[in-house]
Amino acid sequence: MRTERETMFRHVVLLAWTPDATDEQKAAVLTALGTLPGAIPQIRSYAFGADAGVSPGNHDLAIVADFDDAEDYAVYRDHPVHQAVIAERIKPILASRAAVQFEV
Amino acid sequence: MRTERETMFRHVVLLAWTPDATDEQKAAVLTALGTLPGAIPQIRSYAFGADAGVSPGNHDLAIVADFDDAEDYAVYRDHPVHQAVIAERIKPILASRAAVQFEV
Numbered sequence: 061m062r063t064e065r066e067t068m069f070r071h072v073v074l075l076a077w078t079p080d081a082t083d084e085q086k087a088a089v090l091t092a093l094g095t096l097p098g099a100i101p102q103i104r105s106y107a108f109g110a111d112a113g114v115s116p117g118n119h120d121l122a123i124v125a126d127f128d129d130a131e132d133y134a135v136y137r138d139h140p141v142h143q144a145v146i147a148e149r150i151k152p153i154l155a156s157r158a159a160v161q162f163e164v
Numbered sequence: 165m166r167t168e169r170e171t172m173f174r175h176v177v178l179l180a181w182t183p184d185a186t187d188e189q190k191a192a193v194l195t196a197l198g199t200l201p202g203a204i205p206q207i208r209s210y211a212f213g214a215d216a217g218v219s220p221g222n223h224d225l226a227i228v229a230d231f232d233d234a235e236d237y238a239v240y241r242d243h244p245v246h247q248a249v250i251a252e253r254i255k256p257i258l259a260s261r262a263a264v265q266f267e268v
Contacts, residue, residue, distance in 0.1 A: 070211070072226045074178055074262045107174070109266030114234055122176045122264035124228055130218055158178045158262035160226035162213030 068104065068126045069133050073159040074119035081153035086110065089121065089153075092145040099141040102132035119156065126164070133161060172208065172230045173237050177263040178223035185257035190214065193225065193257075196249040203245040206236035223260065230268070237265060 077086060090110065097106045105126040111118045127133040136142055181190060194214065201210045209230040215222045231237040240246055 069216070070213075070226070070228070072176055072178065072228065074176065074264050076262075107268045109174075109264075109268060112173070112234065112265045112267065114237075114265055115263060117263075119262050119264050122174070122266050124174070124176065130216065133218075156262075158180075158223050158260075159219060159221075160178050160213075160223050161216045161218055162226050163216065164211045164213060 068164050069129050069161065070164045071123075071125045071127070071133050071136070071159070071161050073123045073157065075121045075123075075150065075154060076119040076156035077121075077153045078155045085149075085153045086120070089145075089149045092149045093123065096136075096142060096145065100136050100139050102127055102135045104128060104132075119158065130161070172268050173233050173265065174268045175227070175229045175231070175237050175240070175263070175265050177227045177261065179225045179227075179254065179258060180223040180260035181225075181257045182259045189253075189257045190224070193249075193253045196253045197227065200240075200246060200249065204240050204243050206231055206239045208232060208236075223262065234265070 090108070093108050097103045103125060106123075108121065108123040111120050111122070125133075125136065127136065194212070197212050201207045207229060210227075212225065212227040215224050215226070229237075229240065231240065
């Protein structure tokens with residue numbers, strides 16, 4: 061579904077943290093994610109945030125990232141700065157992950 | 165994280181279908197979702213789409229919906245037209261659901 065502009069390739073990922081994840085670890089993920097738009101020029105739009113806590117059973121963090129096309133998404137996916145955030149900040153506290161990519 | 169405009173309340177949901185869900189059932193969900201922005205004026209932006217199939221293990225459908233605030237999201241969540249789509253189109257083929265609401 062197109063909403064505002066030309067076709068984009070949107071990556072949506074929802075993450076849930078382990079019960080023993082600390083507030084510091086969760087905050088470090090947000091800080092690290094905030095560095096990605098400056099490091100990966102293929103990112104056209106990047107929104108993320110911790111769950112607002114209004115719905116029981118939710119995951120804990122959402123990322124919505126827009127790219128020009130699937131190729132630019134793949135650059136982001138495999139980018140070493142992104143991979144470092146995953147390995148160093150996300151994986152140590154990751155309990156569950158759900159993702160979809162779709163054209164908007 | 166704010167990207168383009170004033171603060172919004174974003175609802176992100178990822179759905180996975182049962183193995184026996186038919187193409188017709190999956191298409192009927194998309195058609196039904198397309199009626200919601202016209203039926204629920206609290207929806208400020210509504211993007212959804214079937215997974216592009218570029219990543220193994222993904223969920224099957226994403227919905228990204230923006231509202232002015234959590235109260236408007238709650239109107240959408242509980243709206244009878246939305247609840248009918250869930251009951252009649254989504255629930256019969258739903259295998260898994262993940263959601264996050266966050267401020268953008």
